[in-house]
Amino acid sequence: MNLKEQHSHELAQARGILDGAKSEGRDLTAAETEAVQRHTDAARQLGDTIKLAEERQGILAKLAANSPGGDGDGHSYLSFKSIDLARRVVAKIGGPVGGVKALMATGAISTDVPLLGVVPSGRPVSGLLEVLPARTVGPVWRYLQQSVRTNNAGPVAPGATKPTTVLTLIEQTGQLSILAHISEALDNYALLDNDALRDFVSSELQYGLYAALESQLINGNGTPPNLRGLLNVSGAQTYATAAGYTVGKGIAAVRHAQTLLEINGLDSTAAFAVLNPTDWELIELGTSSTGEYLFSPEGAPVDRVQRRLFGMPVVAAPSLAAGTALVVARDAAFVLTDGQVRVEANPFAGWATNQTSLRCEGRWSLAVPRPLGVVKVTLTA
Numbered sequence: 001m002n003l004k005e006q007h008s009h010e011l012a013q014a015r016g017i018l019d020g021a022k023s024e025g026r027d028l029t030a031a032e033t034e035a036v037q038r039h040t041d042a043a044r045q046l047g048d049t050i051k052l053a054e055e056r057q058g059i060l061a062k063l064a065a066n067s068p069g070g071d072g073d074g075h076s077y078l079s080f081k082s083i084d085l086a087r088r089v090v091a092k093i094g095g096p097v098g099g100v101k102a103l104m105a106t107g108a109i110s111t112d113v114p115l116l117g118v119v120p121s122g123r124p125v126s127g128l129l130e131v132l133p134a135r136t137v138g139p140v141w142r143y144l145q146q147s148v149r150t151n152n153a154g155p156v157a158p159g160a161t162k163p164t165t166v167l168t169l170i171e172q173t174g175q176l177s178i179l180a181h182i183s184e185a186l187d188n189y190a191l192l193d194n195d196a197l198r199d200f201v202s203s204e205l206q207y208g209l210y211a212a213l214e215s216q217l218i219n220g221n222g223t224p225p226n227l228r229g230l231l232n233v234s235g236a237q238t239y240a241t242a243a244g245y246t247v248g249k250g251i252a253a254v255r256h257a258q259t260l261l262e263i264n265g266l267d268s269t270a271a272f273a274v275l276n277p278t279d280w281e282l283i284e285l286g287t288s289s290t291g292e293y294l295f296s297p298e299g300a301p302v303d304r305v306q307r308r309l310f311g312m313p314v315v316a317a318p319s320l321a322a323g324t325a326l327v328v329a330r331d332a333a334f335v336l337t338d339g340q341v342r343v344e345a346n347p348f349a350g351w352a353t354n355q356t357s358l359r360c361e362g363r364w365s366l367a368v369p370r371p372l373g374v375v376k377v378t379l380t381a
Contacts, residue, residue: 077132142172183360185355255301340362345357
């Protein structure tokens with residue numbers, strides 16, 4: 001039962017007692033008077049909480065609408081940093097806050113998670129969700145996926161038949177998948193008395209949920225309830241290094257993936273790369289035969305400060321296996337979401353022990369309208 005349902009329930013209880021006494025043509029008993037007062041007080045408190053939640057939701061909407069940055073194409077992103085920013089803004093207006101959700105010891109408030117137009121500039125990206133655009137959809141989604149593009153445009157003599165360019169589009173349908181987990185049982189009074197504990201538990205649950213989402217977006221095998229991740233996209237391109245792996249060959253393999261995008265008419269300058277942190281470390285620490293670092297600040301393909309490789313932002317993703325990299329073009333893939341992450345408390349499950357468990361969940365899928373814009377790179381032969 002959510003807060004609005006609880007509010008209606010308390011009012012209905014009070015109204016039922018009053019209507020019962022009225023239908024019998026009598027005054028309220030002392031017990032009935034006390035019960036009516038108890039229900040109306042509870043309804044008043046719930047009404048105040050609902051009003052506060054609506055005010056917070058309005059602030060989040062303004063934050064999303066007025067967020068700085070953007071990639072120039074109106075793309076929006078989900079990211080750990082976006083969630084943290086929203087949480088800090090909401091926290092300033094007071095009351096219990098858990099991530100971008102208002103976490104209550106007696107129930108739950110679920111509000112929209114803003115999709116912010118934040119594109120990192122001058123700093124490394126902190127995760128895949130900062131570079132993979134997100135779109136809000138319903139529980140069931142569909143889109144057209146381009147499986148073939150054969151360009152036959154060319155010169156044509158007067159009166160001759162014009163060549164046909166083949167553009168094969170396949171309708172893809174599916175539904176959002178649920179990712180979720182729960183916390184250990186927590187003492188109700190500890191939650192009520194300690195805002196920092198509420199914030200900490202809620203933030204940890206949301207962080208864990210987004211880490212699981214990143215892993216699914218990369219590795220998911222597509223068998224329900226799993227998402228289909230980038231590594232298992234049908235129609236994606238592949239490239240492998242030659243025998244005798246070296247750091248230089250690994251770097252060249254990533255650069256060749258950009259060429260594969262360009263060959264297929266995709267914009268490689270707006271692509272991003274995903275590497276395991278160990279592989280990224282090898283790239284940064286690569287040395288010459290004399291022990292000098294290969295990538296000095298001037299003229300190197302690696303920007304160590306911003307974590308860029310050949311101009312592409314690099315996501316260091318622990319969930320991607322070492323020895324494998326991904327290079328993904330802009331608009332090749334999108335995160336699909338219903339725009340909500342729920343952090344809910346269930347105080348009734350631990351009624352006898354006065355304990356509460358928290359549940360954090362959301363729904364997502366991955367859409368890949370242009371599979372050729374995804375290149376799976378094998379770094380080690």
